[in-house]
Amino acid sequence: MNPFQYQRASAPEEAIHAVAATRGAKFLGGGTNLVDLMKYDVEHPSALVDINHLSFNQVTTTSDGGAMIGAGVRNSDLANHEIVRRSYPLLSQALLSGASPQLRNMATTGGNLLQRTRCYYFNDTSYAECNKRSPGSGCAAVKGFHRIHAILGATDACIATNPSDMNVALAALDATIHVQGPKGKRAIAIHDFHLLPGNTPHIETTLRPDELITAVELPPSKFAGHSYYLKVRDRQSYSFALVSVAAALELDGSTIRSGALALGGVAHKPWRSPEAEHILAGAPATEATFRRAAEAALTSAVPRQHNAFKVELAKISIVRALTTAAKGVQA
C-alpha cells in the first residue's frame, strides 16, 4: 500500500474541495472495497478524505411519496429501514444478499454504487494485462478463465462484471443519483450512471473524480407487493452472483400492468432489460409470458468459452424470479 494523507471532512463542501485540490485524492466511505484494493496495490490514492462524518445518514420520504437515501447510509441500516422494508422490499432483499453482516455494517450506499469489479485479473496486479488497471494493456480475462465474466454488453477490451446486488435493485427501481461537485449539484439517472466497457473500461461511471454522491432517490413504489431479488451463486451465502435477477411486477388482477427487470453478474453495469419489460407489459402473469421475457432479455447475449452456462442460468433465473414476484411478498 502506498502512503497517503488522511483528512477527516466535516462538511460536503470541505470534502469536495479537498479532493478537487489534491491530485489523486479519493473520498473514503466504508472502505470495504477501496482499502481492500489499496492492499492489493490496485488503487493508489495520494490522499483519503474521510466522509464518514458528513450527515448523509438519513432515509426519508420525499414529497411525491418516494424515498431519499443519504449516501452515507450503511447497507445494513438501509436494508432494515422501515421505509425500505415496507415500500422497496426488492432493495432490502438485494442488500441482504450481498457480502457479510460485518461488511454491510461498513459499506455505504454511495460506495456500493462505485464498487469495482471482482474480475480476478483486475484484482491481481501480477497480471500485466488489464485495460481497467492499465488502459491499453489488454485483457487477461478474455484469454484466461472467465467463468464469472460478462455475457451482455462486453467487448474484447473488458469482460468484467459489476459485482453489486444493490445496484441491480436500484436499476429495476429507477433510482436517481444525486451528486455534488465544485461546480454545483446534479442528478444522474441510474441507467446513465454506470457505463458499458467499450474501449475505455477504466471509465466506469459518469461521476467526475471530484464529485461526491450525496443521496439516492427512489420514485414512489409501484412494486412493493410483487417483487423478488434472486441471487444464484456458487455458495449459499457470502459470495458474488453468477447471475442475479431483480424482478418487479405491477399487477392488475392476473394481468401485468408493467414490469421491471434487471440482471446482475452478467454485464459491466446493472443490466436493465427493456426488451423483457416490453413483453411483460399488458401480458398475463403466466409462466409462458415469463419464458418469452427471459428469451428476450438474453437475445443479445454473447457467451464465451467458460461462461456459456450463464445464458441458460439467466433465463431460468428470470422465470423463477418473475414467478416468485407474481405470487407476492409480505413485508
Add this chain to the structure above:
Amino acid sequence: MSIPLCTANDEEEREESAPSTKEPENRSVLDTEISRRDFVKAAGVLSAGVASGAPKLNAAQQAKAAAETAPQMVTLTLKINGAPHALTVDTRTTLLDALREYLGMTGSKKGCDHGQCGACTVLVDGRRVNSCLTLAAVAQGAEITTIEGLAHGDQLHPVQEAFLEHDGFQCGYCTPGQICSAVAVLEEHKRGDLSTVSWQTGETSAPELTDNEIRERMSGNLCRCAAYPNIVAAVRAASMGERS
C-alpha cells in the same frame, strides 16, 4: 504493509526442518552457502534498491518520489474497551494492526486481511465490522469493543460461556471473531433486523433465530476447522439464555 502471521520462531523452525535432498549436479542458486534467511534478506534489499534507486531521476523527480513514498503519520486516541489509548501511526495502519501491533491486544486475529474471513471482527459503536478494512484513523472517536472487553473480570460474557459449553471451536483462531460476531447477532436479532433467510421464509416481522438464520447471520465468519455445528449450537444456546 502486510504483516506475516508467522513469528521469528516459526521461521526458525521451518528453516531447521527443511529437507536437504539436493543432488550436487543439480545445484541451483539456492543451494549455495547462503542460507534461505540470508537470501530472503538480500532479495529484500535488492528489490528495495530497484524500487527507489535504479531509474535515473532528476532532483525534482527524486523529491516527488520521496514525498510519495514517505510515510504519513497521524496521532490518534482510540477508545478501546472503555479506555483511551493515544498512539501515533502511519495513516495506512488498520484498526486491526493498531490493536495487535501497537497496543498489544492480540485477541483480534488477522486471517485473510481482506475482509473475507471475519477473524478480525470487533464492535465499533456496537456494530460488528472487519477491523482489517477499517483504518485506525477512521475509528477515532468511536467506542471500540474487542474480545478482550467482553468479560467483566472473571465473569465471561454469556456468548463466551456458550462457546465453551458447546465446544464452539477447534483450533480457536477464528473464535474471537466468531464470538464478537455472535454478540452482535443477538443484538441485531433483538432489534428485529432481517437477513436474506427472513425474506426467503417470509418471516419478516421479528423472525425467530432458527439454525438457518444463525448460519446466515454468522456467514461472515469462516472456520477452517469447520466447527460450524457447535458454533451454531453455541449461538442458539446464548440466544435461548437471553430469552429465558
